[in-house]
Amino acid sequence: MSITDLLREGFQRHGDSPTVKHYSDWGVYRDVFEKLANGELGLERKILVEASGGVRIEGRGEISLYELNSNLxxxxxxxxxxAIVAGFHGGKGFINVKPVAEAGVNIGNLIARIDSPGTLVLKVVNNVSNGLLLLGLNVNVADNVEASIIVDVEEAPGSASSINFRVGTGRGSISNLVFLLSPGRMMRMEGLIRPGDNSLMLARLTGVLNENSRIDAVVDGLIDGLNTTLNLYSTLYLSKHSTGSVRGRGTISSKASDARLVYGFESILEEEAVAYMQPFLEVNSNRVLEARHYARNYLVTVDKLFYLATRGLSFSEAKNIVLTGLLTSLMPGELRSYCYSEIKRRMRSLPED
Known part of the structure; x- marks a missing residue:
């Protein structure tokens, strides 16, 4: 099937939320792919990947995408x-990913294999101002490995992207996963988290949205083994005129036993920002220790910052302290330290009230 044929199908999958049109700006993707099909935009089938620390580039492979939530x-x-295959062999590791060109369609795929304990930071910088970045990501944690993973995606204000991921962990693993996202004009993220037997997965999605930026994140989870825990927490900060949504279905299969599953979504809104938080649970087993979900929104108001302001801080400083603390809560120490400094930097670049 060609891109021209796919354009007739559109992007939204049948059976998706009837209000999905309010989440993703499909016009961004339609315009880009129409121009690509007509030869009006260039195409780069590679990305720049640099590895350091405990990471080595180990060859090439084939990406496995999560093909459920849209036709992207x-x-x-x-x-x-x-895909480029990178192996993480313990300690601290860094992977930096950048598009090759600043215009057109840039597409690239990365497989990260984690076989030893440590902390891996995967930094993606998207500066494609006239076009689109398509990024496929597979993260695989080996059996009995304790790993912390940060996927840090920072986009220029005029950039757009589609990020598709699969995260899988082996038996007996302990994983802390953070997606730290700063979208441009449109970011669509969709993927699946699938922990193995006797494993613990604590996942966190944290977003800092500038004015007029938009994100639609669809994060599904699947527990289909024994004694498995998956906790997914999300917090978005939305500045004025931004739109954010986080959706996802956490599923406990009929084969699962002694499962724990939590989906908790939150947003912190400035005036004239819009947020949609929709967690779902699908429980197909009666051998469940815990299954719960929640969604809530907070509005940033002057009265909530008054106490800090009376202690000598400006309202801007008070707001940044409160927001940075909320956005990094429930993160373990090393991940929190990285995210705290990055969020603080990004907060400084936001427009003053």
């Missing part, structure tokens, strides 16, 4: 399914 994965696979 079909466009992605038509253009490229070849």
């Amino acid at each position: 994965s079909k466009y992605h696979m038509i253009l490229s399914n070849e």
Whole structure:
């Protein structure tokens, strides 16, 4: 099937939320792919990947995308399914990812294999101002490995992206996963988290949205083994005129036993920002220790910052302290330290009230 054929199908999958049109700006993707099909935009089938610390580039492989929530994965696979394979062998590791060109469609895929304990930071900088970044990501944690993973995506204000991921962990693993996201004009993220037997997965999605930026994140989880825990927490900060949504379905299969599953979504809104938080649980087993979900929104108001302001801080400083603390809560120490400094830096670049 060609891109031209796919354009007739559109992007929204049948059976998705009837109000999905309010989440993703499909016009961004339609315009880009129409221009690509007409030869008006260039195409780069590679990304720049640099590795340091405990990471080594180990060859090439084939990406496995999560093909459930939209047709963007079909466009992605038509253009490229070849991936760079990076191995993380313990300690501290860094992977830096950048598009090759600042215009057109840039597509690239990365497989990160984690076989030893440590902390891996995967930094993605998207500066494609006239086009789109398509990024496929597979993260695989080996059996009995304790790992912390940060996927840090920072975009220029005019950039757009589609990020598709799969995260899988082995038996007996303990994983702390943080997605730290700063979208441009449109970021669509969709993927699956699948922990193994006797494993613990604590996942956190944290977003800092500038004015007029938009994100739609669909994060599904699947527990289908024994004695498995998956906790997914999300917090978005939305400045004025931004739109954010986090949705996802956490599923406990009929094969699961002694499962724990929590989906908790929150947003912190400035005036004239819009947020949609929709966690779902699907429980198909009666051998469940815990299954719960929640969603809530907070509005940033002057009275909530008054106490700190009376202690000598400006309202801007008080707001940044409160927001940075909320956005990094429930993170373990090393991940919190990284995210705290990054969020503080990004907060400074936001417009003053």
